[in-house]
Amino acid sequence: MIYSLENEKIKIAAGTHGGELHSITGKKEGTEYLWSGDPEYWRYHSPHLFPIVGNLKDSKYRIDGKEYELQSHGFARISEFTLLSQSKDSITFELRYSDKTLEIYPYKFSLQVTYTLDESCVVVSYKVINLDNKVIYFSLGAHPAFMCPIEKDEVLEDYYLKFNQIENSSIMCFDENVRFTHDKKAYLINSNIIELNKEVFKNDALVFNDLKSDKITIKSRNHNKSISVEFKGFPYMGIWAPSKGAPFVCIEPWFGHADYGDFTGEFKEKEGVLPLEIGKEFNCSYKIFIEQ
Template identity: 35%
Template sequence: MTITNMKNQQLQVKINTFGAELQSLKKDGIEYLWQGDATFWGRQAPVLFPIVGKLKDGHYVYNDETYTLGGHGFARDKAFEMIDSSEHEVVYELRADKETLQVYPFDFRLRIKYTLVGNQLSVKWEVKNQGQDEMFFGIGAHPAFNVTLENATFEDYQLTISPEISRPFIPINVSTGTLELSKKYKRDDNVFKVSRDLFKSDALIFETVGETEVLLSNTINARSVKVSWKDMPFVGLWSTYPNEAPFVCIEPWCGIADDVNTDGDLTTKFGINSLAAKKKFSATYTITIN
């Protein structure tokens, strides 16, 4: 694995070729990104591909064949190749290989571009279907942010989703990690005080449309993180429960876990994306540090 360093007058960033995963995000010498601790959660900002979340019973069906695939897919555990870099930008690439084809029968190319501008880091995903058949996939982000900056405690933080509109909320079946779409309902609340009980039923999952942002701020100081995106259909907000980990994840997704009542067919999976042969898909989110 190789660590890439980028910096400007405001931010210092580190990214690992393994998983193309963000490793560090500093401003004023303060680390905003969770540094990983297996006691709570050993990862930091994994890329979720070719699925987001869990599959019912750990498998899916495609063309009458059954495939086993772990939660959030395999990209986070694969070595990417760095194919381009400059002072404030780096691009990583992952391609289908013999190992991926055993669990995901599509010839894909995944590129991830990190761009540093001022106090913002943008992350662009580009998925290309290099095969001849229609391709089905999900992709998502999972960055974890420290919430004990400059004497602030976990309970000093809040999450604010903008714009202030009603959004569909999707409950999770805690025992299986799958969705309960039959219990989906609209929520009008947009501000969530961070507490352990907030995450007692796992992640808070909302459907999103258009331009959306989530602000993680606190009442003790001006340190904050904002994650923003356009036209991604879902966001997950998560921290560990009941373990008291000092981080909160803000996760924009183009894909989502299985419904508890799914039949397992990948082509009709809720939230799945499809790409015709040789076509590309792209999506971008931005992390703003204050």
Template identity: 40%
Template sequence: MTQIKLENDFISVKINDKGAELVSLYNKINDTEYLWQADPKYWARNAPILFPIVGKILDNKINIKGQEYEMGQHGFARDLTHHLKSQTDDSVNYLLHDNEITKVKYPYSFELNTAYSLLKNGIQINYKIRNPSEEDLYFSFGNHPAFNWPLNENNPKNSYYLEFEKKETANRIWFEDGFITGEEKPYLKEDKIIKLHDQLFINDVLIFKNLESNSITLKSDLSNEQLKVSYGGYEYMGIWTTPGTPFVCIEPWCGIADNSNNPVDYENKLGVQKLSPGNDFNCHVSYTFN
């Protein structure tokens, strides 16, 4: 596994070629690491890319055109080496494409480009999925970054909250045992704030669809320090941790876990994207601090 470091006077980031995964987001000014450092006691990942599946699959199998394929939770992109396409002092670009390993699990041809660009106070990540074949490409895609909660160890966890860019009215998509149930419950009503506390996640992940906001910011009542997650091109937002765990995940998704009450073929699965031959799908995220 090869790791690349990008840095300026304010920030340094580290990216592994395995999964093209961001593994460090470090503020040089206040000597603070903001990205979760994959302690296996809690969760042994940092910020994996989810492709071509988001969430859990019933029986770890997908059905495509009458044939079953073995597929684990969140897909395979996070566990494969992404090839370095280009690198400059402040950017790096990776490519993952179909091969004999992916074809065993997933019959489609694809190209997944992940481009990191260093900002003065953070990192911008642009994703492009290209369909190089002569048939439609079906896929899901998502981000699963985990951020230290608290950002600053001097502030208690219960001083933190999430602030949406805009007031939101949205149902919570209900989740049980790793799968959606098809049920939605009223949750946000002209709200901008979700106060963070362990009991918030007693019933697993918070999932919302088609939010108005293009950013969510992790803040504390006790300091001005904050971390903003900005995003575009996604349908769902997941907010996840487990009670007693020192991180929180802010996860934009184009896709969602299987419905335990309504199994369907992969191409008809909720959240799966359809990409015509020769076309591209684009989305982006950025993580910035003040």
């Protein structure tokens, strides 16, 4: 089921399948800022990554000595959420544990996603509630894909990413199986600009864990339309587009990341995994700003 929200400046659509945002439209000119989900390139729009971010080694992980299996980015993005509440300027979807989820993720939880409109901004808020009688462990991330180019007569090379701080930052390195090693590679050197082209993503995503910036903007040299993601408090940032080329770029704030290639420990020992005590909740949010 798809639901809509709008104010004087923007209109959004979001659905119960995956609790996913489907559209962000600027009402000034009817410009679409979110990726359409065309399966020729990538069938998602803005999936939620839970209870893992990225890939597990051999798609397996261990909890209390028992082995479980999860596909890349977990099950939230392919699950059916329910509508929890809706008001004039916000809407909340919920995914609760079930017998089916307990078979692959042995924790009782509620994952709530809220979209709130504020002028030309969409605030995406997450709440994870521990409904179990024990500590639960999880990772959580966002994977929004934004139109790039925004206008049909442009190309990717017309665009660049601008960080809101000058960076001296490294990216996390992959091995030949696209598993993280423990190595880093210098990437942004006294700079806050990444020029966009197909070569940027030839080795998969750019993943940072040492940024000073908490805002990244997709900008064109041809006009003032832009998309910004503000991600205060998120320790990891992934930036990705398909290596074969596609008319979108993903800016992905994460709590957690894919497995290191040599990781063999318990899930709770994995870098970036969050613990949540009995009866407690975890909250975080990021913001999407559009310039029309």
